[in-house]
Amino acid sequence: EEDNDSNSVVAESSLDRLACGLGGKTVLPHINATLSQMLQSDNWKCRHAALMAISAVGEGCHKQMEGMLPQIMDAVIRFLQDPHPRVRYAACNAIGQMATDFAPIFQKKFHEMVVPGLLHVMDDGVNPRVQAHAGAALVNFSEVCPKNILTTYLPTIIAKLESILAAKFKELMECGTKLVLEQVVTTVASVADTAEEKFVEYYDRFIPCLMYIIENANSPDLRLLRGKTIECVSLIGLAVGADKFLTDAGKMMDLLLKAQTNQEEMADDDPQVSYLISAWARICKIMGKRFEPYLPLVMGPVLKTASLKPEVALLDNEDMNAVDGDDDWQFVSIGEQQNFGIRTAGLEEKATACQMLVCYARELKDGFGDYTEQVVKLMVPMLKFYFHDGVRTAAAESLPFLLECAKIKGPQYLAEMWQYMCPELLKAIETEPESEVLSEHMYAMAKCIEVLGMGCLTNDQITELIRIVDKSLKEHFERAVKRQEQRKDEDYDEVVEEQLLDEDDEDVYLLSKVADITHALFAAYGQHFFPFFDALLPHFVKLLGDDRPWPDHQWGLCIFDDVIEFGGPACDKYTDHFLQALLKFVADKQGEVRQAAAYGCGVLGQFSGPAFAPVCAQAIPLLVQVIESPDARNEVNLNPTENAIAAVTKILKYNASAINVDEVIPLWLSWLPVWEDTDEAPHVYGYLCDLIDGNHPLVLGPNNSNLPRLMAIFSEAFKREAVEKDAEVTKRMLNIVQQLQANPDMFQACISQLTQEQQVALHQYLTT
Incomplete structure (x- = not known):
C-alpha cells in the first residue's frame, strides 16, 4: 500500500491540481508528448506512471480529452493484459476514472471493450489488489451506465460476480481474507442499482449468501464487510422492488436491529453506522407504511448521528506543527498567528443521517408525526450549520415534508411549527453563502408555501420574502454584467470561459428557484399576490428583454405564465408587459423558451376569459407553425411541440369564440398521439374524449371511418404510459373503448389495425 506522502502519490495529486488550475489546453500537450514514450517503455514503472497520469488529468483536461477518447482507450485497454500486476492495476484505475469523468459518453462508446476487459482482469485471483481494482472500475462504469447498455451484459457480469463471491466467501471462511469480497x-450493489427490475431474476442467487454475511460477520475486523453487505442488500431491495424484497425486508430489519438494540455498543467511528442508517432509509422506502413499527428502534441511532457536534479548535502557528498532516482536521488561517480548525471525521455521517430523516418524513408522512417536533428542533438550527453544505441542504429539504407529517397533529400544532420554521428559513436564505445551498433553501420555502397555502405568511413575512427575492434578482443582473466584463479582460481564455459558464449555470438554477417561490405564492394567494408582485415586476420585465440570454427568457415567461394561470382575467393589468413577448417567443430557436411560451398561450386560453379571445386566435397560427416544422418531433423538440399541441387544445376547448374550430380540428387530430409531456397529455386526451362523446363528425369521420385511427391513438397513449391508469381521463378513454366493444365486428376491425405492442397495452389497461 503506497504511503500518502510517497513521491508517486504526491506527484499524481499535483498533476491533478495542475490540470484543474491551468486547464487542458496548457497541460495536455506536455502530457501527450511524454506519455506515448512512457507507455512503450520496457520498465513497468514508466507504464504504470503513464496510466496513473491519465487518471489524474481527466477532470482538468476534460474538454480536450473528450475528443481524443477513442485514441486514449485504444492505448489504455491493452494494458489490462500487461504482464506486470501494477500496470494492470493502473489500467483499471485509468478506465474507472475515465468512466466517471466522461460519463455517459464513455459508457456508450466503449462498453464493448471495457466490460469484457474488466471481467477478464477480475479472474486474476493471484493478485487480489488487481482483482479488487477491476471490480472498483466496474462500479465506476456501471453506476452511470445507461440501463439499456448494462442489461445487455447482465448475464455475463452476474455469472462472474457470482463465481467470485462464492470463491471469496470460501476464502473468508478458510483464511480470513476479505479485500476482494468487500469489493465484489x-x-x-452498483450493478443492481443500475439494472433495477432487470435484477429480479438474479435475486435468489445472491441474497442467501449476503444475508449470511450480515448475520455472522460480527467480529471487529469484519465491520466494514458487514456494512458494505448491508448496503448491497438494501440497494438490491430498492432495485427489485417491494413485491420481490418485502419478505426479506422484515428479516433484514430484524437482523440489523438484533445487533443494534443498544447503540452504545457501536462506536461513533464504526464504519457500519453510516451503512446502517442509509440501509434503514432504503428499506423504509421499500416498505412504506409497513416500516412504521421499526421507527422507535431506528430513530435513536439516526438522531444521535444527525445531532453530532463537530470538534473545533483554535491553534496558533506553533501548535499547528503538532497536527500537520492529520487528515481528520481542516484548518483555515484567521489573521497571521491564529488558525481555526474543525475535525471533519463524522461530518459525512451526520449529513447522511440528516438525509435519512428527510427520507423517513417523505415516505411515512403522518406515520412520522410523533417525531416531527424533535426533528424540527434538530433541523431548523442546522440551516446555519456552515461546516457542511450537505447538512444545511438536508435541513432545508426536510421542512416541507415535516409540515406534511405534522398535519395529523391538527392546525394549531402545524401553525406553531411553521412559525418556528419560517423566520429561521428566511434568515437562512438571506445569509447563505453557497449558491447551490441557497437554491435548496429557496426551493424549501416554495414547497412549504405550497403545503400550507393561503394565509401561511403574514404581510410582514411576505414583504420580507419579496425583499430577499428582489435582492437576489438585482444580484442576478449584476453578476451577469460582471461576467461580460470578465470576457473583455486580457486574461480571458477558454479556461476562464468554462468557469464563467459554470457561474452562468449556478445563476440560472438560482433564478429557477425564484420562479418556484413566485409560483408557490401565486398558487396560494392568486391575484391577492399582485400588490407584492408589483415590487418585483421591473425585474421580470427585464428578463424578457431582447438583450437577455435565453434562460432569462425561459424563466421570465414561466413567471408570467403563473400570472395568467393564477390571476385569471385580472392578468389583463400586465398584458403590456408580457403579451408581445409571449407570442414572439413561441417561435424561439431554443426549445425551453418555446415550451414556456407555448404553455403561456395554453393557460391564456384556459384561464384569461373571453376578453382574450382575439389574442388566442392570434396565437393559433404561430403554434401551428411550430408544431408542423420538419424537426418538431425530434427528441430535443418533443416537449415544446407537445406543449404547443396542448396550448391549441386549451384554446379550442376554452376560448375559441374568435376561431373557426372546424378548420383547426382536422389539423389538430393529425398531430395525435402525444406522450412525452404527461402533465399536458390529459388535457389533449380529455378534449378528444369531449369531441368523441359529442359525436363530432370531423373526429369520427363519415360512417365512423376514423374509429380505427382513434383506437390507435388511445392504444399508443396507453403503450407509452402517457396517461396514468387511475386518472379520470383514462377512465373516459376506456369507457369509449368499452362502448366500441359492444359492436364486436367494429371492435375487431379496429384491433386488427393495431401493432402487437398496442394490443398488449390496450388489454392491460382494460383488465387492470
Missing part, C-alpha cells in the same frame, strides 16, 4: 459486494 460493492460491485454487485
Whole structure:
C-alpha cells in the first residue's frame, strides 16, 4: 500500500491540481508528448506512471480529452493484459476514472471493450489488489451506465460476480481474507442499482449468501464487510422492488436491529453506522407504511448521528506543527498567528443521517408525526450549520415534508411549527453563502408555501420574502454584467470561459428557484399576490428583454405564465408587459423558451376569459407553425411541440369564440398521439374524449371511418404510459373503448389495425 506522502502519490495529486488550475489546453500537450514514450517503455514503472497520469488529468483536461477518447482507450485497454500486476492495476484505475469523468459518453462508446476487459482482469485471483481494482472500475462504469447498455451484459457480469463471491466467501471462511469480497459486494450493489427490475431474476442467487454475511460477520475486523453487505442488500431491495424484497425486508430489519438494540455498543467511528442508517432509509422506502413499527428502534441511532457536534479548535502557528498532516482536521488561517480548525471525521455521517430523516418524513408522512417536533428542533438550527453544505441542504429539504407529517397533529400544532420554521428559513436564505445551498433553501420555502397555502405568511413575512427575492434578482443582473466584463479582460481564455459558464449555470438554477417561490405564492394567494408582485415586476420585465440570454427568457415567461394561470382575467393589468413577448417567443430557436411560451398561450386560453379571445386566435397560427416544422418531433423538440399541441387544445376547448374550430380540428387530430409531456397529455386526451362523446363528425369521420385511427391513438397513449391508469381521463378513454366493444365486428376491425405492442397495452389497461 503506497504511503500518502510517497513521491508517486504526491506527484499524481499535483498533476491533478495542475490540470484543474491551468486547464487542458496548457497541460495536455506536455502530457501527450511524454506519455506515448512512457507507455512503450520496457520498465513497468514508466507504464504504470503513464496510466496513473491519465487518471489524474481527466477532470482538468476534460474538454480536450473528450475528443481524443477513442485514441486514449485504444492505448489504455491493452494494458489490462500487461504482464506486470501494477500496470494492470493502473489500467483499471485509468478506465474507472475515465468512466466517471466522461460519463455517459464513455459508457456508450466503449462498453464493448471495457466490460469484457474488466471481467477478464477480475479472474486474476493471484493478485487480489488487481482483482479488487477491476471490480472498483466496474462500479465506476456501471453506476452511470445507461440501463439499456448494462442489461445487455447482465448475464455475463452476474455469472462472474457470482463465481467470485462464492470463491471469496470460501476464502473468508478458510483464511480470513476479505479485500476482494468487500469489493465484489460493492460491485454487485452498483450493478443492481443500475439494472433495477432487470435484477429480479438474479435475486435468489445472491441474497442467501449476503444475508449470511450480515448475520455472522460480527467480529471487529469484519465491520466494514458487514456494512458494505448491508448496503448491497438494501440497494438490491430498492432495485427489485417491494413485491420481490418485502419478505426479506422484515428479516433484514430484524437482523440489523438484533445487533443494534443498544447503540452504545457501536462506536461513533464504526464504519457500519453510516451503512446502517442509509440501509434503514432504503428499506423504509421499500416498505412504506409497513416500516412504521421499526421507527422507535431506528430513530435513536439516526438522531444521535444527525445531532453530532463537530470538534473545533483554535491553534496558533506553533501548535499547528503538532497536527500537520492529520487528515481528520481542516484548518483555515484567521489573521497571521491564529488558525481555526474543525475535525471533519463524522461530518459525512451526520449529513447522511440528516438525509435519512428527510427520507423517513417523505415516505411515512403522518406515520412520522410523533417525531416531527424533535426533528424540527434538530433541523431548523442546522440551516446555519456552515461546516457542511450537505447538512444545511438536508435541513432545508426536510421542512416541507415535516409540515406534511405534522398535519395529523391538527392546525394549531402545524401553525406553531411553521412559525418556528419560517423566520429561521428566511434568515437562512438571506445569509447563505453557497449558491447551490441557497437554491435548496429557496426551493424549501416554495414547497412549504405550497403545503400550507393561503394565509401561511403574514404581510410582514411576505414583504420580507419579496425583499430577499428582489435582492437576489438585482444580484442576478449584476453578476451577469460582471461576467461580460470578465470576457473583455486580457486574461480571458477558454479556461476562464468554462468557469464563467459554470457561474452562468449556478445563476440560472438560482433564478429557477425564484420562479418556484413566485409560483408557490401565486398558487396560494392568486391575484391577492399582485400588490407584492408589483415590487418585483421591473425585474421580470427585464428578463424578457431582447438583450437577455435565453434562460432569462425561459424563466421570465414561466413567471408570467403563473400570472395568467393564477390571476385569471385580472392578468389583463400586465398584458403590456408580457403579451408581445409571449407570442414572439413561441417561435424561439431554443426549445425551453418555446415550451414556456407555448404553455403561456395554453393557460391564456384556459384561464384569461373571453376578453382574450382575439389574442388566442392570434396565437393559433404561430403554434401551428411550430408544431408542423420538419424537426418538431425530434427528441430535443418533443416537449415544446407537445406543449404547443396542448396550448391549441386549451384554446379550442376554452376560448375559441374568435376561431373557426372546424378548420383547426382536422389539423389538430393529425398531430395525435402525444406522450412525452404527461402533465399536458390529459388535457389533449380529455378534449378528444369531449369531441368523441359529442359525436363530432370531423373526429369520427363519415360512417365512423376514423374509429380505427382513434383506437390507435388511445392504444399508443396507453403503450407509452402517457396517461396514468387511475386518472379520470383514462377512465373516459376506456369507457369509449368499452362502448366500441359492444359492436364486436367494429371492435375487431379496429384491433386488427393495431401493432402487437398496442394490443398488449390496450388489454392491460382494460383488465387492470
